[in-house]
Amino acid sequence: xxxxxxxxxxxxxxxxxxxxxxxxxxxxxxxxxxxxxxxxxxxxxxxxxxxxxxxxxxxxxxxxxxxxxxxxxxxxxxxxxxxxxxxxxxxxxxxxxxxxxxxxxxxxxxxxxxxxxxxxxxxxxxxxxxxxxxxxxxxxxxxxxxxxxxxxxxxxxxxxxxxxxxxxxxxxxxxxxxxxxxxxxxxxxxxxxxxxxxxxxxxxxxxxxxxxxxxxxxxxxxxxxxxxxxxxxxxxxxxxxxxxxxxxxxxxxxxxxxxxxxxxxxxxxxxxxxxxxxxxxxxxxxxxxxxxxxxxxxxxxxxxxxxxxxxxxxxxxxxxxxxxxxxxxxxxxxxxxxxxxxxxxxxxxxxxxxxxxxxxxxxxxxxxxx
Numbered sequence: 001x002x003x004x005x006x007x008x009x010x011x012x013x014x015x016x017x018x019x020x021x022x023x024x025x026x027x028x029x030x031x032x033x034x035x036x037x038x039x040x041x042x043x044x045x046x047x048x049x050x051x052x053x054x055x056x057x058x059x060x061x062x063x064x065x066x067x068x069x070x071x072x073x074x075x076x077x078x079x080x081x082x083x084x085x086x087x088x089x090x091x092x093x094x095x096x097x098x099x100x101x102x103x104x105x106x107x108x109x110x111x112x113x114x115x116x117x118x119x120x121x122x123x124x125x126x127x128x129x130x131x132x133x134x135x136x137x138x139x140x141x142x143x144x145x146x147x148x149x150x151x152x153x154x155x156x157x158x159x160x161x162x163x164x165x166x167x168x169x170x171x172x173x174x175x176x177x178x179x180x181x182x183x184x185x186x187x188x189x190x191x192x193x194x195x196x197x198x199x200x201x202x203x204x205x206x207x208x209x210x211x212x213x214x215x216x217x218x219x220x221x222x223x224x225x226x227x228x229x230x231x232x233x234x235x236x237x238x239x240x241x242x243x244x245x246x247x248x249x250x251x252x253x254x255x256x257x258x259x260x261x262x263x264x265x266x267x268x269x270x271x272x273x274x275x276x277x278x279x280x281x282x283x284x285x286x287x288x289x290x291x292x293x294x295x296x297x298x299x300x301x302x303x304x305x306x307x308x309x310x311x312x313x314x315x316x317x318x319x320x321x322x323x324x325x326x327x328x329x330x331x332x333x334x335x336x337x338x339x340x341x342x343x344x345x346x347x348x349x350x351x352x353x354x355x356x357x358x359x360x361x362x363x364x365x366x367x368x369x370x
Contacts (some may be wrong), residue, residue, distance in 0.1 A: 014069050021062045028055040040308050042180055042187035048307045049173045056166045063159045070152045077145040168267035172305050179235075187308075190235075194312050196345040197233035201317065203341050204351055204364060205244055211339035217330045217354060220284060224328040224352045224368035231367055232347035238294050239328060240366035241286055242318035249317040250361070251297045255281035255331075261291040265320075266301045275300045283331045286365060287323040295320040318364070328365050332356045338370050 028051055035048040180186040203209060217223055226239050234240075243250040256279040266274030275296025285291060295302055300316045302309055330336070334356040342348045351366045 014065065014072075018062065018065045018069070021058055021065060025055065025058045025062065028058060036307060036311075040191060040311055042176075042182070042184045045176065045187070045308050046173070049169065049176070052305075053166065053169050053173070056162060056169060060159065060162045060166065063155055063162060067152060067155050067159065070148055070155065074145065074148050074152065077148060164271070164273050168271065168273045168301075168305060171267040171271075176306075191308060191312070192345055193233055193235070194309060196343045196347070197349075198313050200233055200341045200343045200349045201240065201242070201366065203343070204339065204349075204353075204366070205242065205247060205249065205317070207247070209339040209341040209351065211337045211353065214336040214338055217334065217336045219330055219332050221330050222327050223330050223336055223354065224365055224370045226287070226322065226326040226328060227350075227367050227369055228326065232349045233343075233345070234367040236294075237326075238320045238322045239287070239368055240318050240320055240364075242362075242364040242366070244362045244364065245360065252319050253277070253279045253281070253297060255283045255361075256285055257282050259285055259291055260289045261293060263293050265293050265295050267305075273301060284329075285321075286329050286331050286363070287321060287327065288325040290323060292322045293319065294322065318366075328352070328368055330354050331363055332358070332361070 031051045032048065032055065035044060035051060038044045176187075180190060226237060227234070228237050230236060241252055243252045243255055253276075258279050261277055262269055263274040263277050264270075265277075266272070269292075275293065275298075277293055277296065295316055297317070297319050298315060303314055303316065304310070332354065334354040337353040337355070338350075339353060340348050340350045349366060350368060350370065351364055352368060352370055353365075354363050355361075356363070
């Protein structure tokens with residue numbers, strides 16, 4: 001197929017734009033790497049988030065450019081398919097007529113001599129071979145066309161994911177500015193609180209909390225209530241629910257059963273970018289549904305999208321949940337302990353623990369009253 005100079009120039013221009021975007025992506029990734037090595041201050045955190053936003057925006061531009069390039073190739077393939085289909089349809093009709101009138105016996109009877117018979121016979125074979133080659137070319141072009149269209153759809157899906165991520169990063173920056181009010185002192189207090197909470201949680205799981213045995217409790221029995229609003233090492237209303245075996249935390253979703261919920265662990269409630277909510281067990285939940293998840297288990301959205309938090313911890317060892325009813329209930333039969341831990345920031349973090357009768361597990365509930 002003939003390609004004009006304007007098409008070649010357009011292709012070269014698109015390739016150059018894509019190359020420029022890739023270069024800027026590399027430069028921004030290097031900046032992000034440098035940001036992570038700098039002192040944890042509000043200014044550096046904002047610079048880091050700005051570069052994250054810039055990087056995602058560049059990747060969106062890269063994907064959009066790839067889609068545009070593919071769309072141009074698909075348009076060319078559509079024209080090629082149309083031309084090949086029309087040509088093949090005409091050849092099939094013509095070849096059918098030749099073949100019908102050009103059987104070997106007919107060619108032999110109508111030929112003036114052997115040389116003419118051989119010439120006409122081989123002409124018919126060449127025509128049939130050309131038709132076969134055209135068919136193969138048509139099929140190859142069709143497969144290429146379908147493959148390019150499938151790739152474009154995959155890129156469109158990727159683009160939507162990138163746009164969600166960009167919105168998430170912008171929301172995270174706005175949330176940080178809202179919480180800190182662009183004040184370095186408030187930011188450092190936020191850091192200190194997060195560090196203190198991690199210290200307290202690790203100490204409590206390790207058995208270093210001050211505990212008092214209370215009584216034997218049954219599954220579903222009320223054992224505490226969630227503190228409303230901010231409290232020691234907590235920025236808002238929730239309980240940090242932990243499942244532990246011999247001091248090693250387990251994924252609570254492996255034990256809890258399916259329930260009505262709202263996922264608020266991402267950039268906003270029900271934003272679609274939050275942590276997995278995939279309970280597969282048989283336990284009733286410690287609070288009454290509808291459950292509101294504010295942070296999941298493991299490498300969470302908050303960890304992956306907050307560089308200052310990631311420098312404190314990379315793995316969330318429980319789940320943060322809340323509901324309309326503040327009552328906290330035992331999930332299994334066992335022995336109830338009330339405890340507290342006073343860490344480096346001086347506040348006293350209250351919790352309750354239930355040591356299960358049957359499975360030897362411990363369940364912890366933090367940021368509660370008893």
